[in-house]
Structures are given as structure tokens and as C-alpha cells.
Amino acid sequence: MTADPALETLLLPFRQGLLQWPGDGVLFLRARDGAPLHELPLPGLVCEQTFKPDADALSAAGLSLNIDGSRKYPLVMVLPPRQRDEARALLARAVSLVAPGGRVLASQGNNEGARSSEKDLESIAGTLHTMNKNRCRAFWTEPLPGLTDPRLATEWLALDAVRRIEDERFVSRPGVFAWDRIDTASALLARHLPERLAGDVADLGAGFGYLSVELLTRCKGIRNLHLYEAEARALDLARLNLASFEKQIPIEYHWHDVTRGLPRSYDAIVTNPPFHTGGGREQPDIGRRFIAVAAESLTVHGELWLVANRHLPYEATLQGRFSRIRTVAQEAGFKIIHANR
Known part of the structure; x- marks a missing residue:
């Protein structure tokens, strides 16, 4: 498989014991398949991907792409896109899909907007933890009680409107x-x-x-x-x-x-x-x-x-x-x- 530094960095907090994998479901937005997804047990992982080659690769790897739009997840992982309005909308959606007490975890390349996405997630979700590796940045929230800033979430979700x-x-x-x-x-x-x-x-x-x-x-x-x-x-x-x-x-x-x-x-x-x-x-x-x-x-x-x-x-x-x-x-x-x- 081709190296994917952002994906590898996304899973480092679990490898290093900084986060524990929830036992009752994880949603992965803008998911991509790669070796790091197969080096750890990741029970309950559900992926979302709108880019056909990546969606096909996830399906071929046996990963679930069947999302229950009505449920909330104890962990939502995100690989934010480069375009900032789209990224902000995706981060707002991630926060809205977290169950009470759950977290959002994101990773992005330093040259693809990681610093901006980190600041944006902090703006909408509060205090973050951060680690740098592979010229990428992984950042994750504290346990969230729910939408911490509903007004900002609504504003950012609208950024992706048609x-x-x-x-x-x-x-x-x-x-x-x-x-x-x-x-x-x-x-x-x-x-x-x-x-x-x-x-x-x-x-x-x-x-x-x-x-x-x-x-x-x-x-x-x-x-x-x-x-x-x-x-x-x-x-x-x-x-x-x-x-x-x-x-x-x-x-x-x-x-x-x-x-x-x-x-x-x-x-x-x-x-x-x-x-x-x-x-x-x-x-x-x-x-x-x-x-x-x-x-x-x-x-x-x-x-x-x-x-x-x-x-x-x-x-x-x-x-x-x-x-x-x-x-x-x-x-x-x-x-x-x-x-x-």
C-alpha cells in the first residue's frame, strides 16, 4: 500500500496509549484505506467516503461504508480536506455526530492546512491535545458534552451549502x-x-x-x-x-x-x-x-x-x-x- 502519513498520524494516539479505542462504534469521515487501519484491532469502525477510488478501496478491504445517519458515535475521526470552507463544515459535522462524552480526532498534513484545521476545531470544540509526526498534525478534543457552540456549528455547516x-x-x-x-x-x-x-x-x-x-x-x-x-x-x-x-x-x-x-x-x-x-x-x-x-x-x-x-x-x-x-x-x-x- 502507498504510504499515507496523515492516516498513520491519525492512529498514533491509539498506538501510544494516549487514546483508547471505543468498543461501541467509531465513525471515520473522509476515510481512506491504508496499512495503519490493518495494524490495530479497530472494532466497530464505520467509514464515509464520497471519492469513488477511495470508497472502492475501503470496500475491498472489508471496511463498512454503511452509515446510520441517526446515531451518535463515541469517537468521530476526520481527515480534513484542503479547502477551508469544506473542512470547517466537515469539522462542524463531526462535532454534531459525537455522542455525549465522545471525542473528535483529526489529522492533516502540515502543508495541507493542519494548523488552520487545528485552530478551527479548537474554535468549535474547545481545548485540544496535539501531536506532530510524519510532517502531519493529529489533534483531538476533550470529551464533549454536546455541541459547545451551536451558533458556530450552524454557521460552518452552511459553508458547504450548494x-x-x-x-x-x-x-x-x-x-x-x-x-x-x-x-x-x-x-x-x-x-x-x-x-x-x-x-x-x-x-x-x-x-x-x-x-x-x-x-x-x-x-x-x-x-x-x-x-x-x-x-x-x-x-x-x-x-x-x-x-x-x-x-x-x-x-x-x-x-x-x-x-x-x-x-x-x-x-x-x-x-x-x-x-x-x-x-x-x-x-x-x-x-x-x-x-x-x-x-x-x-x-x-x-x-x-x-x-x-x-x-x-x-x-x-x-x-x-x-x-x-x-x-x-x-x-x-x-x-x-x-x-x-
């Missing part, structure tokens, strides 16, 4: 990709999509649905549209943003890890593939795999429309998978590539 952006054309929320704007690369791709695209079409890594909306607005020959997105929070937004088109053509939404392949073939595929890991490090292999999956999933005359940062080395993968490749545009540090089978 809201309208771009002159109210779209709905979005903190934490999803380019959540408060139209991503420059996606907008560039949209401007170059030809109106002739038709038939069965897929949007890989669809986010909150911007490219799909542009496709259905511009290309009247589309017979049906399938959106594939690994982040369930983003896919829920896409459903809202595309609701008005569902009377015109069939639209399907797939909570799916594209790197595992697609279940069917398409006449055209558009994509702005991700190329960062959760820690912000570039990982071009993700984009390469998107390209390979697109090639495998196109009909014999199918075409791919792709946008990427100019420096990303995708050309070799494209040349190995497609018969015709052309760079349609290079602008603002991005490149638009059209490839045919």
Missing part, C-alpha cells in the same frame, strides 16, 4: 474541482467543441457538469449523454445543473472511477482529465489512463476531445492509441487535442 455561480448558470459547492468558477481549461475546450458531435457521448471526469451543459447546448445531434465522475459531491451537482436537459435526451450519471474502464462504447468522448493527487502533486499517469480508457471505449469512427496543461506529456499515449491526432489550439498554458480512432 450555491449558484457564474451569474446563476450553475450550482456548486466548496471542495469540488474549480468550485467557484468555470475552469479556464474547460472553458477553452467548450469553445472548440464542434456542433457536429452526435450520437452517444460521454464526459469523463464531468465535475459539476459544465462541459456536459455546453455539449447539450451546442450539439443538437447528441442522442444520449453519460457523465462519469469519481466525486459523488460533484456528481450530485451535475444532476442539478443538467436537470433542465433531461426532458430532451436521456442522461445517465455514473459515480465511477474512469481509470477502471467504461462499461460501453461511445461515438464521442470529451474530457478535462485530472492530473493531481489529493496532496496536490502532479500525476500524469491519471491523464494517460483517461486517454487509454477513452480509446478503448470509442466506436471505430469515434473521436476524443481533450484539454490539458501544455507541459503534460500525453502525446506518446495518444499516438499509441489513435490513428489521427491534431492540436486544435494552444492558449493560456493549455492545449486542445482532437484524436480519431
Whole structure:
């Protein structure tokens, strides 16, 4: 398994005897699988994860993803995300899910906002205990009697609310990709999509649905549209943003890890593939795999429309998978590539 310093640091208080594992249930928000989860007995652990690859890994490891939304837990563990509004909302939710006398325990990388998250948890829950290890910070509350600051909890939970952006054309929320704007690369791709695209079409890594909306607005020959997105929070937004088109053509939404392949073939595929890991490090292999999956999933005359940062080395993968490749545009540090089978 790949090293996960934040996860390892999260469990250190139990290894060192600073905390005792409760016997009657632990909720793990934004959970990830990793070796540290299998090195200690962790009875009653229940996980929540909206990112499909991580959710699949947790399920494959035999960990429970069935959350009882009505119960409170004696311990709620959290791996806070980098985006602060989303992180604050998640911490407020963690505190609201703690049973009387229970604790919240969190861990985060020092370069991903650990100091801010620690201060935020202290603001909403009071005195904390802290330890530093693996360039990460673990921090946990005293036993909590309940919500110590209901007003602040309500305020922070609202930070993650769905809201309208771009002159109210779209709905979005903190934490999803380019959540408060139209991503420059996606907008560039949209401007170059030809109106002739038709038939069965897929949007890989669809986010909150911007490219799909542009496709259905511009290309009247589309017979049906399938959106594939690994982040369930983003896919829920896409459903809202595309609701008005569902009377015109069939639209399907797939909570799916594209790197595992697609279940069917398409006449055209558009994509702005991700190329960062959760820690912000570039990982071009993700984009390469998107390209390979697109090639495998196109009909014999199918075409791919792709946008990427100019420096990303995708050309070799494209040349190995497609018969015709052309760079349609290079602008603002991005490149638009059209490839045919």
C-alpha cells in the first residue's frame, strides 16, 4: 500500500496509549484505506467516503461504508480536506455526530492546512491535545458534552451549502474541482467543441457538469449523454445543473472511477482529465489512463476531445492509441487535442 502519513498520524494516539479505542462504534469521515487501519484491532469502525477510488478501496478491504445517519458515535475521526470552507463544515459535522462524552480526532498534513484545521476545531470544540509526526498534525478534543457552540456549528455547516455561480448558470459547492468558477481549461475546450458531435457521448471526469451543459447546448445531434465522475459531491451537482436537459435526451450519471474502464462504447468522448493527487502533486499517469480508457471505449469512427496543461506529456499515449491526432489550439498554458480512432 502507498504510504499515507496523515492516516498513520491519525492512529498514533491509539498506538501510544494516549487514546483508547471505543468498543461501541467509531465513525471515520473522509476515510481512506491504508496499512495503519490493518495494524490495530479497530472494532466497530464505520467509514464515509464520497471519492469513488477511495470508497472502492475501503470496500475491498472489508471496511463498512454503511452509515446510520441517526446515531451518535463515541469517537468521530476526520481527515480534513484542503479547502477551508469544506473542512470547517466537515469539522462542524463531526462535532454534531459525537455522542455525549465522545471525542473528535483529526489529522492533516502540515502543508495541507493542519494548523488552520487545528485552530478551527479548537474554535468549535474547545481545548485540544496535539501531536506532530510524519510532517502531519493529529489533534483531538476533550470529551464533549454536546455541541459547545451551536451558533458556530450552524454557521460552518452552511459553508458547504450548494450555491449558484457564474451569474446563476450553475450550482456548486466548496471542495469540488474549480468550485467557484468555470475552469479556464474547460472553458477553452467548450469553445472548440464542434456542433457536429452526435450520437452517444460521454464526459469523463464531468465535475459539476459544465462541459456536459455546453455539449447539450451546442450539439443538437447528441442522442444520449453519460457523465462519469469519481466525486459523488460533484456528481450530485451535475444532476442539478443538467436537470433542465433531461426532458430532451436521456442522461445517465455514473459515480465511477474512469481509470477502471467504461462499461460501453461511445461515438464521442470529451474530457478535462485530472492530473493531481489529493496532496496536490502532479500525476500524469491519471491523464494517460483517461486517454487509454477513452480509446478503448470509442466506436471505430469515434473521436476524443481533450484539454490539458501544455507541459503534460500525453502525446506518446495518444499516438499509441489513435490513428489521427491534431492540436486544435494552444492558449493560456493549455492545449486542445482532437484524436480519431
